[in-house]
Amino acid sequence: MDWSDEGIFLSGKPLGEANLIAEVLTLEHGRHLGLVRGGQSRRIRPTLQPGNLVRVTWRARLAEHLGGYTVELMEAHGARALDDPRVLAAIGTIAELVKLLPERDPHPELYATTLHVLRSFAEPDIWPALMVYWEFQLLQELGFGLELTSCAATGATEDLLYVSPKSARAVSREAGAPYADKMLSLPQFLIDSSAPLAPSDIAAGFALTGYFLERDVLTPHGLKLPDARGRLLDLLQREPHAA
Template identity: 50%
Template sequence: MQWQEEAIVLGVKRHGETSVIAEVMTRERGRHMGLVRGGRSRTMQPVLQPGNLVDVTWRARLDEHLGEFRIEPIRQRAARLMESAVALYGVQTMAALLRLLPERDPHPHLYEALDIILDHLDDPAGAGELFIRFELAVLNDLGFGLDLTECAATGRRDRLTFVSPKSGRAVSEEAGRPYAERMLVLPAFLGPERQETASPEELEAAFRLTGFFLHRHVYDPRGIEMPSAREGFREAAIKAARERP
């Protein structure tokens, strides 16, 4: 068995004295693992940093085997990603989100979104908006997608200001006002009437929104904690939004 594809490095773990098991995200084969012989060498260590775009050739006798990777660099952006808290936390958090999905399950749109976000992590405020959309996409692929396009009560597509914590559907200002204390806020940049950039308050509300449904549908049922890196990313992204001219 053999295939070759571009991939984004998510992480590595030691295997023996000189090798590592690399975890990558591919467009057609999803999140995939493979043994890299000599992966701890001075030549390979810079290549196998999270966020780097690489060319991967995977070989194994049978499809269900771990297999071996041969990896060549395409775009080494890890050094740039390590320069800011937003980028560093962002890479870690997105990798953790992708680990919620079954291994080798293809999610091409998530691969493409990951690649785009990694190229924009040097714009912390903008990266926050992209990251929220990434979380929404992961929720959708896990079967817990939110419907933010029309009011659950009236069907209208304008003045959507709330999200029902029960249904995960948008609610208009008029319909949701009597129950506002029990509703989640729908930031304007996620609604049909989106604006150019999100304010710090809207980013805060967006992180609260996706975090609520990730806890309810994913982390709590699995008995696992939300990655601490997400909080670091949230704080850094909102701080950058507050400092934006």
């Protein structure tokens, strides 16, 4: 059996001296592994860089087998990571967190957002916010989405300023004021695409998604947030608008 699909190369694990087990987030077949023969060669190595958009053809005798990939480069996003350590950390974060998705389970909306993030790396004022939104969407795909459309206490849809750490729902300024020190900040760009993108808002966004990723997804399985994510947050704090 075989299929052809587009996908984002995530990582590769050497197998022997020449081959590589490639992990690719594909549009129609989800996170999928396959053997690339000669994948460690100089010829194909530039194609198999994390973040690159590739066209893959997968072949195997049975569906449950590892199978083999043939790979063709479509867009070389990984090259930008060589010049920007923030981009390198962002790609590493995506590659690690996407492993939380079940293998071979398609998630086309998250795939589209991932590709949007990769294509935005030339816009350093924008892509960090898109990374926050990517984590927000990942939580949804994993079944732990945040409810940010109305206040958990009053039902109000205006002046939403907080997120309850217990219910994962938005809370208005008035309802949350008595408990402000216990609330998580709600960055406005998550509910209003026209809101400004200050570094403090980006930091608040990562704090928000990180809290629920740890509480609901990672900690119950003895896992932790990727080291690459910690590096990314540190770099964004030191150089929020690096080109």
